Amino acid sequence: MHLPSSAIYLPHLAYDSVVFGFSGDSLRILIMEYHKTGWFALPGGFVRRDEHLDTAVKRGLKERTALDNIFLRQFHTFGATDRFDAAAMEAIMVANDIDPVANSWLLGRFVTVAYYALIDYKKVTLQPDALSDSVNWYAVGELPPLLFDHEHIVREALRTLRENLGRNLMETNLLPPLFTMKDLQCVYEAILGEPQHRSSFQRKMLASGLLERCEKLLTGAAHKAPYLYRFAPHPRSADE
Amino acid sequence: MHLPSSAIYLPHLAYDSVVFGFSGDSLRILIMEYHKTGWFALPGGFVRRDEHLDTAVKRGLKERTALDNIFLRQFHTFGATDRFDAAAMEAIMVANDIDPVANSWLLGRFVTVAYYALIDYKKVTLQPDALSDSVNWYAVGELPPLLFDHEHIVREALRTLRENLGRNLMETNLLPPLFTMKDLQCVYEAILGEPQHRSSFQRKMLASGLLERCEKLLTGAAHKAPYLYRFAPHPRSADE
DNA sequence: ATACTATTGTCTCACCGTGCGACAATGATA
DNA sequence: TATCATTGTCGCACGGTGAGACAATAGTAT
Numbered sequence: 001m002h003l004p005s006s007a008i009y010l011p012h013l014a015y016d017s018v019v020f021g022f023s024g025d026s027l028r029i030l031i032m033e034y035h036k037t038g039w040f041a042l043p044g045g046f047v048r049r050d051e052h053l054d055t056a057v058k059r060g061l062k063e064r065t066a067l068d069n070i071f072l073r074q075f076h077t078f079g080a081t082d083r084f085d086a087a088a089m090e091a092i093m094v095a096n097d098i099d100p101v102a103n104s105w106l107l108g109r110f111v112t113v114a115y116y117a118l119i120d121y122k123k124v125t126l127q128p129d130a131l132s133d134s135v136n137w138y139a140v141g142e143l144p145p146l147l148f149d150h151e152h153i154v155r156e157a158l159r160t161l162r163e164n165l166g167r168n169l170m171e172t173n174l175l176p177p178l179f180t181m182k183d184l185q186c187v188y189e190a191i192l193g194e195p196q197h198r199s200s201f202q203r204k205m206l207a208s209g210l211l212e213r214c215e216k217l218l219t220g221a222a223h224k225a226p227y228l229y230r231f232a233p234h235p236r237s238a239d240e
Numbered sequence: 241m242h243l244p245s246s247a248i249y250l251p252h253l254a255y256d257s258v259v260f261g262f263s264g265d266s267l268r269i270l271i272m273e274y275h276k277t278g279w280f281a282l283p284g285g286f287v288r289r290d291e292h293l294d295t296a297v298k299r300g301l302k303e304r305t306a307l308d309n310i311f312l313r314q315f316h317t318f319g320a321t322d323r324f325d326a327a328a329m330e331a332i333m334v335a336n337d338i339d340p341v342a343n344s345w346l347l348g349r350f351v352t353v354a355y356y357a358l359i360d361y362k363k364v365t366l367q368p369d370a371l372s373d374s375v376n377w378y379a380v381g382e383l384p385p386l387l388f389d390h391e392h393i394v395r396e397a398l399r400t401l402r403e404n405l406g407r408n409l410m411e412t413n414l415l416p417p418l419f420t421m422k423d424l425q426c427v428y429e430a431i432l433g434e435p436q437h438r439s440s441f442q443r444k445m446l447a448s449g450l451l452e453r454c455e456k457l458l459t460g461a462a463h464k465a466p467y468l469y470r471f472a473p474h475p476r477s478a479d480e
Numbered sequence: 481a482t483a484c485t486a487t488t489g490t491c492t493c494a495c496c497g498t499g500c501g502a503c504a505a506t507g508a509t510a
Numbered sequence: 511t512a513t514c515a516t517t518g519t520c521g522c523a524c525g526g527t528g529a530g531a532c533a534a535t536a537g538t539a540t
């Protein structure tokens with residue numbers, strides 16, 4: 001079986017990614033399940049010796065989601081000595097017919113750099129890797145128990161995402177090029193986990209200078225046709 | 241000469257610390273100068289194989305400042321492939337009579353986890369390490385040219401510090417246990433780099449619920465004696 | 481064609497935080 | 511006792527925000 005080798009990868013250094021998906025209503029996270037163990041974990045990987053850290057994470061994400069140009073942010077590096085569970089890792093290797101002795105570098109301690117990503121999960125075709133049975137979406141709040149310190153990592157990712165929502169959303173590709181104010185509000189509500197007041201939300205968004213209003217929307221809905229908006233290529237400040 | 245060995249430290253992983261100091265008026269940063277090279281860099285170090293990442297940073301800081309219980313926050317991990325300059329590193333080793341061949345692990349690529357710290361520089365006795373002539377304070381904005389990507393790291397540290405000022409300041413030990421509103425305002429102004437309006441500042445701080453007011457201050461100053469404040473052990477919310 | 485319904489864009493109002501200036505209180509000094 | 515510098519507080523104007531109200535309108539039912 002093809003396995004990462006200590007010759008090409010930096011030892012003791014890994015990354016994990018918390019991939020948030022959004023599809024109109026709920027916020028979910030990408031979780032992978034290891035072969036024959038029933039264990040769940042965040043998708044992660046290793047960094048090649050001549051590769052930019054950010055590039056490694058993009059590469060891993062592309063392998064699993066077939067998506068390029070993903071919105072991706074590093075948020076914390078976890079370096080506790082007890083965060084890694086060598087026994088669990090060895091069990092995973094055994095379940096996958098990997099020789100723990102020949103690959104003992106995988107049993108050592110790892111410092112992991114954690115990233116979060118935001119993608120539209122309707123656009124994704126999930127692709128399990130060599131070690132995993134499946135990669136699936138789980139609603140935040142209904143996650144299975146995760147290996148290592150991955151639940152902690154998820155909590156920190158969600159906290160950071162909520163703090164930075166305003167600054168991030170424009171680049172996330174979570175919305176189509178043209179969208180209604182209602183669409184935008186749904187994204188905010190899914191991520192923040194609480195309803196937003198319609199009229200205040202609209203006023204705030206319009207005042208932010210991040211949006212450009214376009215033409216009308218006509219699709220068959222029994223009500224007034226809403227405007228379409230797009231993210232402004234060059235966000236304007238207040239005085240324009 | 242005593243030198244870190246690849247047997248005790250995690251390879252390819254380092255930390256760098258941006259130590260902000262405050263002494264009543266200006267904000268400064270701790271910069272070290274390498275022996276016989278005239279080159280400046282941030283104080284940093286390596287992580288022992290059985291050591292928590294955070295612990296490694298605390299250890300390094302204690303060696304240089306003799307301070308314990310420092311306010312310390314991780315803010316970013318820098319993982320570009322071109323961030324390290326092997327030629328410069330080799331020159332430093334030669335200037336310090338270190339054999340580059342026997343210590344070639346130091347010439348490879350390093351991913352560095354960056355932290356910032358906030359300390360009161362009146363309480364510090366600076367202690368150069370084995371590789372450095374001196375450790376000194378430099379005002380932000382008057383830094384010497386720094387090695388590697390350290391200027392970039394400093395900019396990011398300052399940005400993060402300013403964003404998180406409100407949440408952090410209580411734990412920084414930048415102020416004595418009891419302090420006046422004026423003292424607090426000076427800290428804010430040094431860090432933010434711009435003057436604050438006295439009365440608004442006072443109102444905002446009192447409303448934050450982070451402060452407790454104590455008795456009067458009597459020290460000889462030709463004016464009304466100001467109240468003394470301390471940080472509330474259990475910050476109260478608005479409704480109390 | 482007309483009435484009705486659901487949704488949307490906007491307006492108003494009250495409230496709160498903030499920049500900014502004014503004023504009184506007060507400890508030290510002359 | 512008078513003066514001064516600094517401090518605590520108050521008032522005002524302004525802008526952002528939560529919350530509700532109302533008119534506009536595209537589709538649907540009658």
